[in-house]
Amino acid sequence: MEVEERIKLIKNNTEEILGEEELRGMLEEGETVNHYIGFEISGKIHLGTGLMCMSKVKDFMDAGVNCSVFLADYHSWINDKLGGDLDRIRKVAVGYFKEGLKASLKCVGGNPEKLKFVLGSELYHNNDLYWQTMIDVSKHTSLSRIMRSITIMGRKEGGSVDFAKLLYPSMQVADIFVQGINMPHAGIDQRKAEVIARDVAMKLSFSPLVNSKGEQIKPVAVHHGLIMGLGKPSKWPIEKSELKDMLSELKMSKSKPDSCIFIHDSEDEIKRKINKAFCMEKEICYNPILDWIKRLIFPIRSELKINRPEKFGGDLEYDSYDSLEKDFAKGDIHPMDLKNSVADSLIEILRPAREHFSKGDGKKMLKELDEMIVG
């Protein structure tokens, strides 16, 4: 495959690539590209993780990249996920979470067998080099920078933090170097950690990242955007100037019920949640449904069929987001028709995950997780 074609795949549906020219160089030199994306084990897998992240993984695989998922059990522990219980976190990580990501990859057309999984605590176990690398990273990063960067944990700046939380960013950066990852991948919310990784890359003496010629290099960071939550914004209408500030509030979050859809939600559940979503007629700036169409449906399916009753104009078919957006802006598509189509499409896309978790071990794991979250 041509270099430009590979870059196009890697770049598809992303927010940014830090070091795109370096990536081009790596591909031209025929370097092996090692990818990783890390996840906190925080509960059920929603579409931001399942479809957004995994559709990128699929792109990377198609581009000939070695892909891996890092199950960040220590990070989840630090960040008080699943009650801050490390044993519980680890169990969910190697059970439900791993299964869920594999099923998600299947949903987007990827091959789960080719995806490598690494458990954080296993990487760290009896691993002097890891802790040396983490200290090395820390020695090249100021305290104030670490404090600013804990927003990557989904915490507001200035909130009270225990000291362990300050270890998190350095660990995340060390994860990259110790595993020799030259193309870390994350949501744009993880930008601060990735930038630290690039900033310290040339200064590290432990686990330096090198190319095949032995030259020290920086990791190329690929960031995808975060999909919107389905709920209404806390303020409407939104001024254009405040849209950017509100972005983090608007992202899909498990803490807001019905703002997100899980990969194994039932068909009725999907329909119900989509139907409840905020969706103004003709509104194209702040519109979660359009956002999902743009960033999930089209990247995965490359088309959207609108099934519409005859009295409203009959069926429509789109093969590009832009033309759909244009028609919606004109008012040619009613929100309800859009919602029904998105729901149908998601139901179709998520079928493999839904089936996986509706029987056997999958069902059991999901049930155990449910009980954990409630208890």
Add this chain to the structure above:
RNA sequence: CCUCCCAUAGCUCAUUGGUAGAGCAGGCGGUUGUAGCCCGCUGUGGCCCAGUUCGAUUCUGGGUGGGGGGACCA
């Protein structure tokens, strides 16, 4: 180790020695071919233990949890 402050609803907070409230969030219903806006309805609660009292969420003591300051250099 010393000292001070805090603990009430999912969140932010108010109130009272006599059956506990607001805002926001949530849920339900109405209105719109969706949602939102608007209107109506609605749930849940006093960290734990002991004492004083007819009666404690309120007062006292202890505990637990959280936060600030101090404690070498001064």
